[in-house]
Amino acid sequence: xxxxxxxxxxxxxxxxxxxxxxxxxxxxxxxxxxxxxxxxxxxxxxxxxxxxxxxxxxxxxxxxxxxxxxxxxxxxxxxxxxxxxxxxxxxxxxxxxxxxxxxxxxxxxxxxxxxxxxxxxxxxxxxxxxxxxxxxxxxxxxxxxxxxxxxxxxxxxxxxxxxxxxxxxxxxxxxxxxxxxxxxxxxxxxxxxxxxxxxxxxxxxxxxxxxxxxxxxxxxxxxxxxxxxxxxxxxxxxxxxxxxxxxxxxxxxxxxxxxxxxxxxxxxxxxxxxxxxxxxxxxxxxxxxxxxxxxxxxxxxxxxxxxxxxxxxxxxxxxxxxxxxxxxxxxxxxxxxxxxxxxxxxxxxxxxxxxxxxxxxxxxxxxxxxxxxxxxxxxxxxxxxxxxxxxxxxxxxxxxxxxxxxxxxxxxxxxx
Amino acid sequence: xxxxxxxxxxxxxxxxxxxxxxxxxxxxxxxxxxxxxxxxxxxxxxxxxxxxxxxxxxxxxxx
Numbered sequence: 001x002x003x004x005x006x007x008x009x010x011x012x013x014x015x016x017x018x019x020x021x022x023x024x025x026x027x028x029x030x031x032x033x034x035x036x037x038x039x040x041x042x043x044x045x046x047x048x049x050x051x052x053x054x055x056x057x058x059x060x061x062x063x064x065x066x067x068x069x070x071x072x073x074x075x076x077x078x079x080x081x082x083x084x085x086x087x088x089x090x091x092x093x094x095x096x097x098x099x100x101x102x103x104x105x106x107x108x109x110x111x112x113x114x115x116x117x118x119x120x121x122x123x124x125x126x127x128x129x130x131x132x133x134x135x136x137x138x139x140x141x142x143x144x145x146x147x148x149x150x151x152x153x154x155x156x157x158x159x160x161x162x163x164x165x166x167x168x169x170x171x172x173x174x175x176x177x178x179x180x181x182x183x184x185x186x187x188x189x190x191x192x193x194x195x196x197x198x199x200x201x202x203x204x205x206x207x208x209x210x211x212x213x214x215x216x217x218x219x220x221x222x223x224x225x226x227x228x229x230x231x232x233x234x235x236x237x238x239x240x241x242x243x244x245x246x247x248x249x250x251x252x253x254x255x256x257x258x259x260x261x262x263x264x265x266x267x268x269x270x271x272x273x274x275x276x277x278x279x280x281x282x283x284x285x286x287x288x289x290x291x292x293x294x295x296x297x298x299x300x301x302x303x304x305x306x307x308x309x310x311x312x313x314x315x316x317x318x319x320x321x322x323x324x325x326x327x328x329x330x331x332x333x334x335x336x337x338x339x340x341x342x343x344x345x346x347x348x349x350x351x352x353x354x355x356x357x358x359x360x361x362x363x364x365x366x367x368x369x370x371x372x373x374x375x376x377x378x379x380x381x382x383x384x385x386x387x388x389x390x391x392x393x394x395x396x397x398x399x400x401x402x403x404x405x406x407x408x409x410x411x412x413x414x415x416x
Numbered sequence: 417x418x419x420x421x422x423x424x425x426x427x428x429x430x431x432x433x434x435x436x437x438x439x440x441x442x443x444x445x446x447x448x449x450x451x452x453x454x455x456x457x458x459x460x461x462x463x464x465x466x467x468x469x470x471x472x473x474x475x476x477x478x479x
Contacts, residue, residue, distance in 0.1 A: 391443065
């Protein structure tokens with residue numbers, strides 16, 4: 001009987017894992033199981049191009065659906081049926097439908113879901129951006145002159161604020177404890193991005209958090225709808241719709257009860273093998289694995305290239321484990337990310353978020369639309385670079401410098 | 417030899433392909449993609465990676 005590798009999660013991570021399992025020589029069964037009804041699709045456009053002009057749902061889906069490698073044949077898909085439980089010792093998965101499925105090897109690729117603002121209030125009129133339906137539903141709210149409050153100034157919050165402004169909305173961005181994209185870009189460039197957003201018409205409110213939602217109550221038991229936010233400092237901001245972009249939560253609850261470290265995603269070694277489990281690997285942004293390029297311990301990486309990078313390591317490790325062959329030495333992935341905001345592209349490489357020193361290489365970070373480049377160091381070693389409104393060949397140049405900086409002495413494959 | 421094609425109406429000059437397969441794709445000093453349409457079979461793995469990481473899926477392998 002053919003052995004089966006089950007992949008829990010049918011988004012980009014699940015697809016890349018399936019492809020890489022075939023590349024790694026796995027010729028037996030591959031079953032990809034996912035909660036969404038759509039085949040794997042890319043999410044970056046959901047806060048940008050698709051949010052701005054989605055067209056019909058068919059057009060939007062066609063624009064985001066991921067092409068599959070032609071070599072990835074004979075893959076079975078079970079969509080619209082999320083995995084809700086796992087018995088790793090018994091090698092059995094439970095689906096939301098109640099169905100139970102056995103497996104020989106398992107890939108954890110269940111990704112993230114948006115975190116919510118933890119304040120009471122009706123959900124009507126409040127939006128998150130994770131799925132295609134989220135983006136299409138939010139688009140309908142972004143009418144000219146609509147008052148939109150965006151809570152959270154990470155990449156998605158800033159992109160959504162820019163997109164809504166381009167659609168003619170009046171946008172207020174509640175930044176929270178740090179400035180626009182500050183955790184990734186650092187303070188100087190973040191302040192430059194705030195000036196840029198403000199110039200383009202976004203009202204940025206710094207250092208504030210949402211203390212309460214406001215909502216209408218017709219007193220007749222009708223639908224309650226969110227009408228805005230009240231900030232901790234007392235100010236009220238009215239909104240026709242609120243966008244919550246306050247980070248994300250790894251989908252790992254289904255793995256509970258198996259003795260794994262699920263404190264932030266699922267803990268893996270440098271081969272993406274899940275610790276304390278046999279024949280289980282993880283891919284994508286649910287995986288917490290050693291950051292070998294900074295030597296700062298295991299962390300999750302929520303960037304575009306992460307599913308491909310991690311699948312390329314996890315798939316051969318899983319196949320080697322199942323076949324009893326030697327596990328190949330993994331590469332150390334170098335994360336890459338980008339955002340497009342009001343027509344300027346910010347591109348980054350490495351792990352700027354953990355830097356202890358930032359240096360300006362080109363331009364002026366207080367004017368990011370005019371072109372700027374920054375270097376990020378940790379313990380004197382270059383670990384990241386960010387360019388703003390510069391041609392891609394500049395980003396490639398700085399990427400080369402980060403690559404050449406190599407791995408620190410503290411780099412290790414073990415997770416702890 | 418194999419052949420690759422980039423749909424210029426889709427290409428947004430992200431440069432991700434030039435990271436994955438630098439012998440086939442490169443960004444010129446204006447930040448515009450240049451590439452070698454035909455490449456040696458030994459580079460297929462890199463080109464497949466470039467196809468995977470292209471944010472706009474503008475790269476196509478030709479038969």
